[in-house]
Amino acid sequence: MxxxxxxxxxxxxxxxxxxxxxxxxxxxxxxxxxxxxxxxxxxxxxxxxxxxxxxxxxxxxxxxxxxxxxxxxxxxxxxxxxxxxxxxxxxxxxxxxxxxxxxxxxxxxxxxxxxxxxxxxxxxxxxxxxxxxxxxxxxxxxxxxxxxxxxxxxxxxxxxxxxxxxxxxxxxxxFEELPDLNVCSWAAGYDLVRRADYPRADTVAVLAGRGCRRGCRFCVERRLYRRLRCRSAENAAAEIALHRAQGVRSFIMHDSMFNADLQFLERFCELVQERFGGIAWEAQMAVEPRMSRTLLEKIKRSGCYHLFIGLESGCDRTLQRMGKGFSAAQAGVFFEQVAAAGLSFGVSLLVGFPGETDADVQESLDFLCARRQFISRIEQINPYVYYEGSDADAADYQRRPEILERTRQCVDVLRQHGFRMNRAFINNLIEKI
Ligand code: B12
Ligand code: SF4
The missing domain is CATH 3.40.50.2300 (Response regulator)
Structure with missing residues (x-):
């Protein structure tokens, strides 16, 4: 060139x-x-x-x-x-x-x-x-x-x-994909921008892996990244060390599922604690029954201040239709353990996935309300939106007024039960009209 x-x-x-x-x-x-x-x-x-x-x-x-x-x-x-x-x-x-x-x-x-x-x-x-x-x-x-x-x-x-x-x-x-994400330190691009030009000047995003093991039907992740690849914990920690030397104090993990590789996650938390005594970090995670109490405690000790957890529904029929890969009962145990480890977290919810009935929505709300002492926050709640490339059926999706109405009713019920919600993340995936 x-x-x-x-x-x-x-x-x-x-x-x-x-x-x-x-x-x-x-x-x-x-x-x-x-x-x-x-x-x-x-x-x-x-x-x-x-x-x-x-x-x-x-x-x-x-x-x-x-x-x-x-x-x-x-x-x-x-x-x-x-x-x-x-x-x-x-x-x-x-x-x-x-x-x-x-x-x-x-x-x-x-x-x-x-x-x-x-x-x-x-x-x-x-x-x-x-x-x-x-x-x-x-x-x-x-x-x-x-x-x-x-x-x-x-x-x-x-x-x-x-x-x-x-x-x-x-x-x-x-889809020309790097076979290995450890071929790079991934920090060299930062010389090309001035961090001070950004509103959150002490924060950067880090991506430790690309792709996802799961295949939720509403999501395109599996089609965007054909193979799941994770950096080694050493490689990710080395990038964090470079940012810390530049004054960065807070890290947003941009992986779609930061707990896709549990070995990576455990080693990452250990390294972050050993090398830096912990860092402030947040991430998106999936409900994962295989995460042990010990691992959750390591996550807490490494400095994680918040997790965004993709629940989407507390009803087994809906979870199955979505292909989420866990049951409501497993999600309940998982949230209990995450809360017991002292981790702050919120869950996301989708209303109106094709096939969902009023009874399914009620079951989901009952699930959440019964676990109010563990789940303190609804991170995001949205009517289902079809994404090109996902496995859901496009023909099934219509942004029907009743789904918007159902979402509004869910928000009301959850508010009445004391769940915390940020208005900016209610209906934030649909176009403003
Ligand atoms: C953080 C995040 C956000 C943040 C901030 C986005 C940001 N730019 O920082 C917020 C919350 C604002 C957000 C919003 C939305 N997001 Co978002 N977001 C993400 C997330 C989790 C991480 C983004 C990231 O930093 N990735 C790491 C970088 C390196 O990846 P990348 O940007 O894709 O870039 C790679 C390639 O795309 C490509 N590439 C990028 N630019 C260029 C340019 C050239 C010239 C070339 C050749 C290649 C290239 O190369 C890069 C490295 O390989 C991703 C999932 C993911 N893990 O990527 C979803 C994701 C990108 N978001 C997604 C969606 C749908 C949205 C929304 C449209 C949701 C909605 N309905 O409102 C909005 C709107 C976004 C918009 N501005 O239009 C989808 C996109 C799916 C799709 N193909 O449309 C994703 C993939 C999540 C998913 N699995 O569904 N998002
Ligand atoms: S919704 Fe989350 S867990 Fe499900 S496939 Fe997408 S990224 Fe993976």
Whole structure:
């Protein structure tokens, strides 16, 4: 490749911490000696915005805000986007990192870049490209055909490395996965951004593994990452040591299931305690009956301050339909043990999965209310949303008003029973209307 590669995240995206979607691939390439930059345009726009506007960034599925940004990009008078375009125009390769919320702006900026710098190779990757690929019936989505020279579905490191080595663009790259995540320290990308530019300047995300062992029918994880791979605990702890040396004090584990590999988890907690005397960390975990009391206590001692646990329902029939891989009784014992280890946690709930009846919902509420002393918090509650690429049947999903109403009733009952809930995480997976 002659010239540099720039990876860019357009607005709006969750703005609080440096973006792993840019920093993992960029770190990988930098460690291999390739010239790469990360341009967090989302962060530039967020910092330039007034506080009232900044609040819009924090609302999930905020389609109005997404449209406003797309229009701003189209009009061509936003100073941050203008400056970014000038910078991107000098690059040999520009990679856009696409999520549902920033795809519209990414498309506009890519089109403008194409006019400004026809020789720049444009690549699109990120979770939204996978969603679009599945939605198009596992083909190049027609709406993206003209936008990019290369579409990458799945992981980005190997595809971007091929481009950095000067290989020509391929129209569609599918699931080229790193066989081993220990090939890298994963921290080299952080030199490309200024942590102080982010609202939570003392916090970073760490991804210790990709993929998931489970196959919940509503989830696309298994299709996004074909194989589950975990870094070694030593590799993850080494990254944490590098961040700590830079003043980072808090860590958000971005793994979809941080307890996918229990051996990793146990060793990780031991190492974190031995090396740092514990660190402040939070993670998403699945209900896992194989986690022992000893392991839960190690998690607590290593400094874990909160867990987000994917329950979704307390009714066996619904859990089975969802393919969650555990029963309500197992979940009950698990929560009791997590609470006994002194760990703070909350659970997520989905209402209206295809086939769920009023009786099933009631059973789920009864399950929760009976365990109110262990489960203190509902982390997130949403009507079921169909995701392209998941195993659920698209035809089964209609956002029926009665499911929204059922969700509202569940929220009322749970509130009456004293469950804590953050309003921002009620119905946060559905579009604001
Ligand atoms: C933390 C998180 C969030 C956070 C913050 C997101 C963030 N950007 O930091 C919050 C809570 C805000 C969030 C919101 C949502 N999220 Co989310 N989130 C995650 C989670 C758990 C971790 C993200 C992460 O940091 N991953 C690590 C990085 C390295 O992975 P990555 O971003 O995918 O990047 C890799 C590849 O995509 C690719 N890549 C990325 N950019 C580029 C660019 C180029 C040029 C190339 C070639 C490749 C490439 O290479 C990277 C490394 O291999 C993931 C699950 C997961 N483990 O990834 C779900 C996940 C990304 N979220 C998901 C969803 C559905 C959402 C929501 C749409 C939910 C909703 N309905 O509201 C929203 C909206 C997001 C949006 N902005 O549009 C899905 C996406 C599925 C899909 N294909 O559509 C995921 C995969 C979870 C799942 N299993 O369902 N999310
Ligand atoms: S919902 Fe969680 S446990 Fe289930 S497949 Fe998705 S990531 Fe894995």
């Amino acid at each position: 002659r010239g540099k590669m720039i990876l860019v995240s357009a607005p709006p995206l969750w703005p609080k911490i440096p973006p792993l979607n840019l920093l993992m691939p960029a770190g990988y390439l930098r460690e291999r000696g390739y010239e790469v930059q990360a341009l967090d345009l989302n962060n530039c726009c967020y910092r330039a915005a007034a506080p009232a506007q900044q609040a819009e960034w924090l609302k999930s599925r905020n389609s109005q805000w997404e449209s406003i940004w797309a229009e701003r990009a189209r009009q061509g008078d936003d100073p941050q986007i203008g400056a970014a375009l000038a910078e991107l125009a000098g690059a040999a390769v520009v990679g856009f990192s696409c999520f549902r919320s920033n795809l519209p702006v990414s498309l506009v900026v890519a089109e403008q870049l194409r006019r400004l710098s026809p020789r720049t190779r444009i690549v699109f990757g990120g979770p939204e490209i996978a969603r679009q690929y599945f939605a198009a019936g596992e083909k190049i989505p027609p709406s993206l055909r003209a936008a990019a020279d290369e579409l990458v579905v799945g992981e980005g490191e190997l595809a971007l490395e091929a481009l950095a080595q000067g290989e020509p663009c391929r129209p569609l790259v599918l």
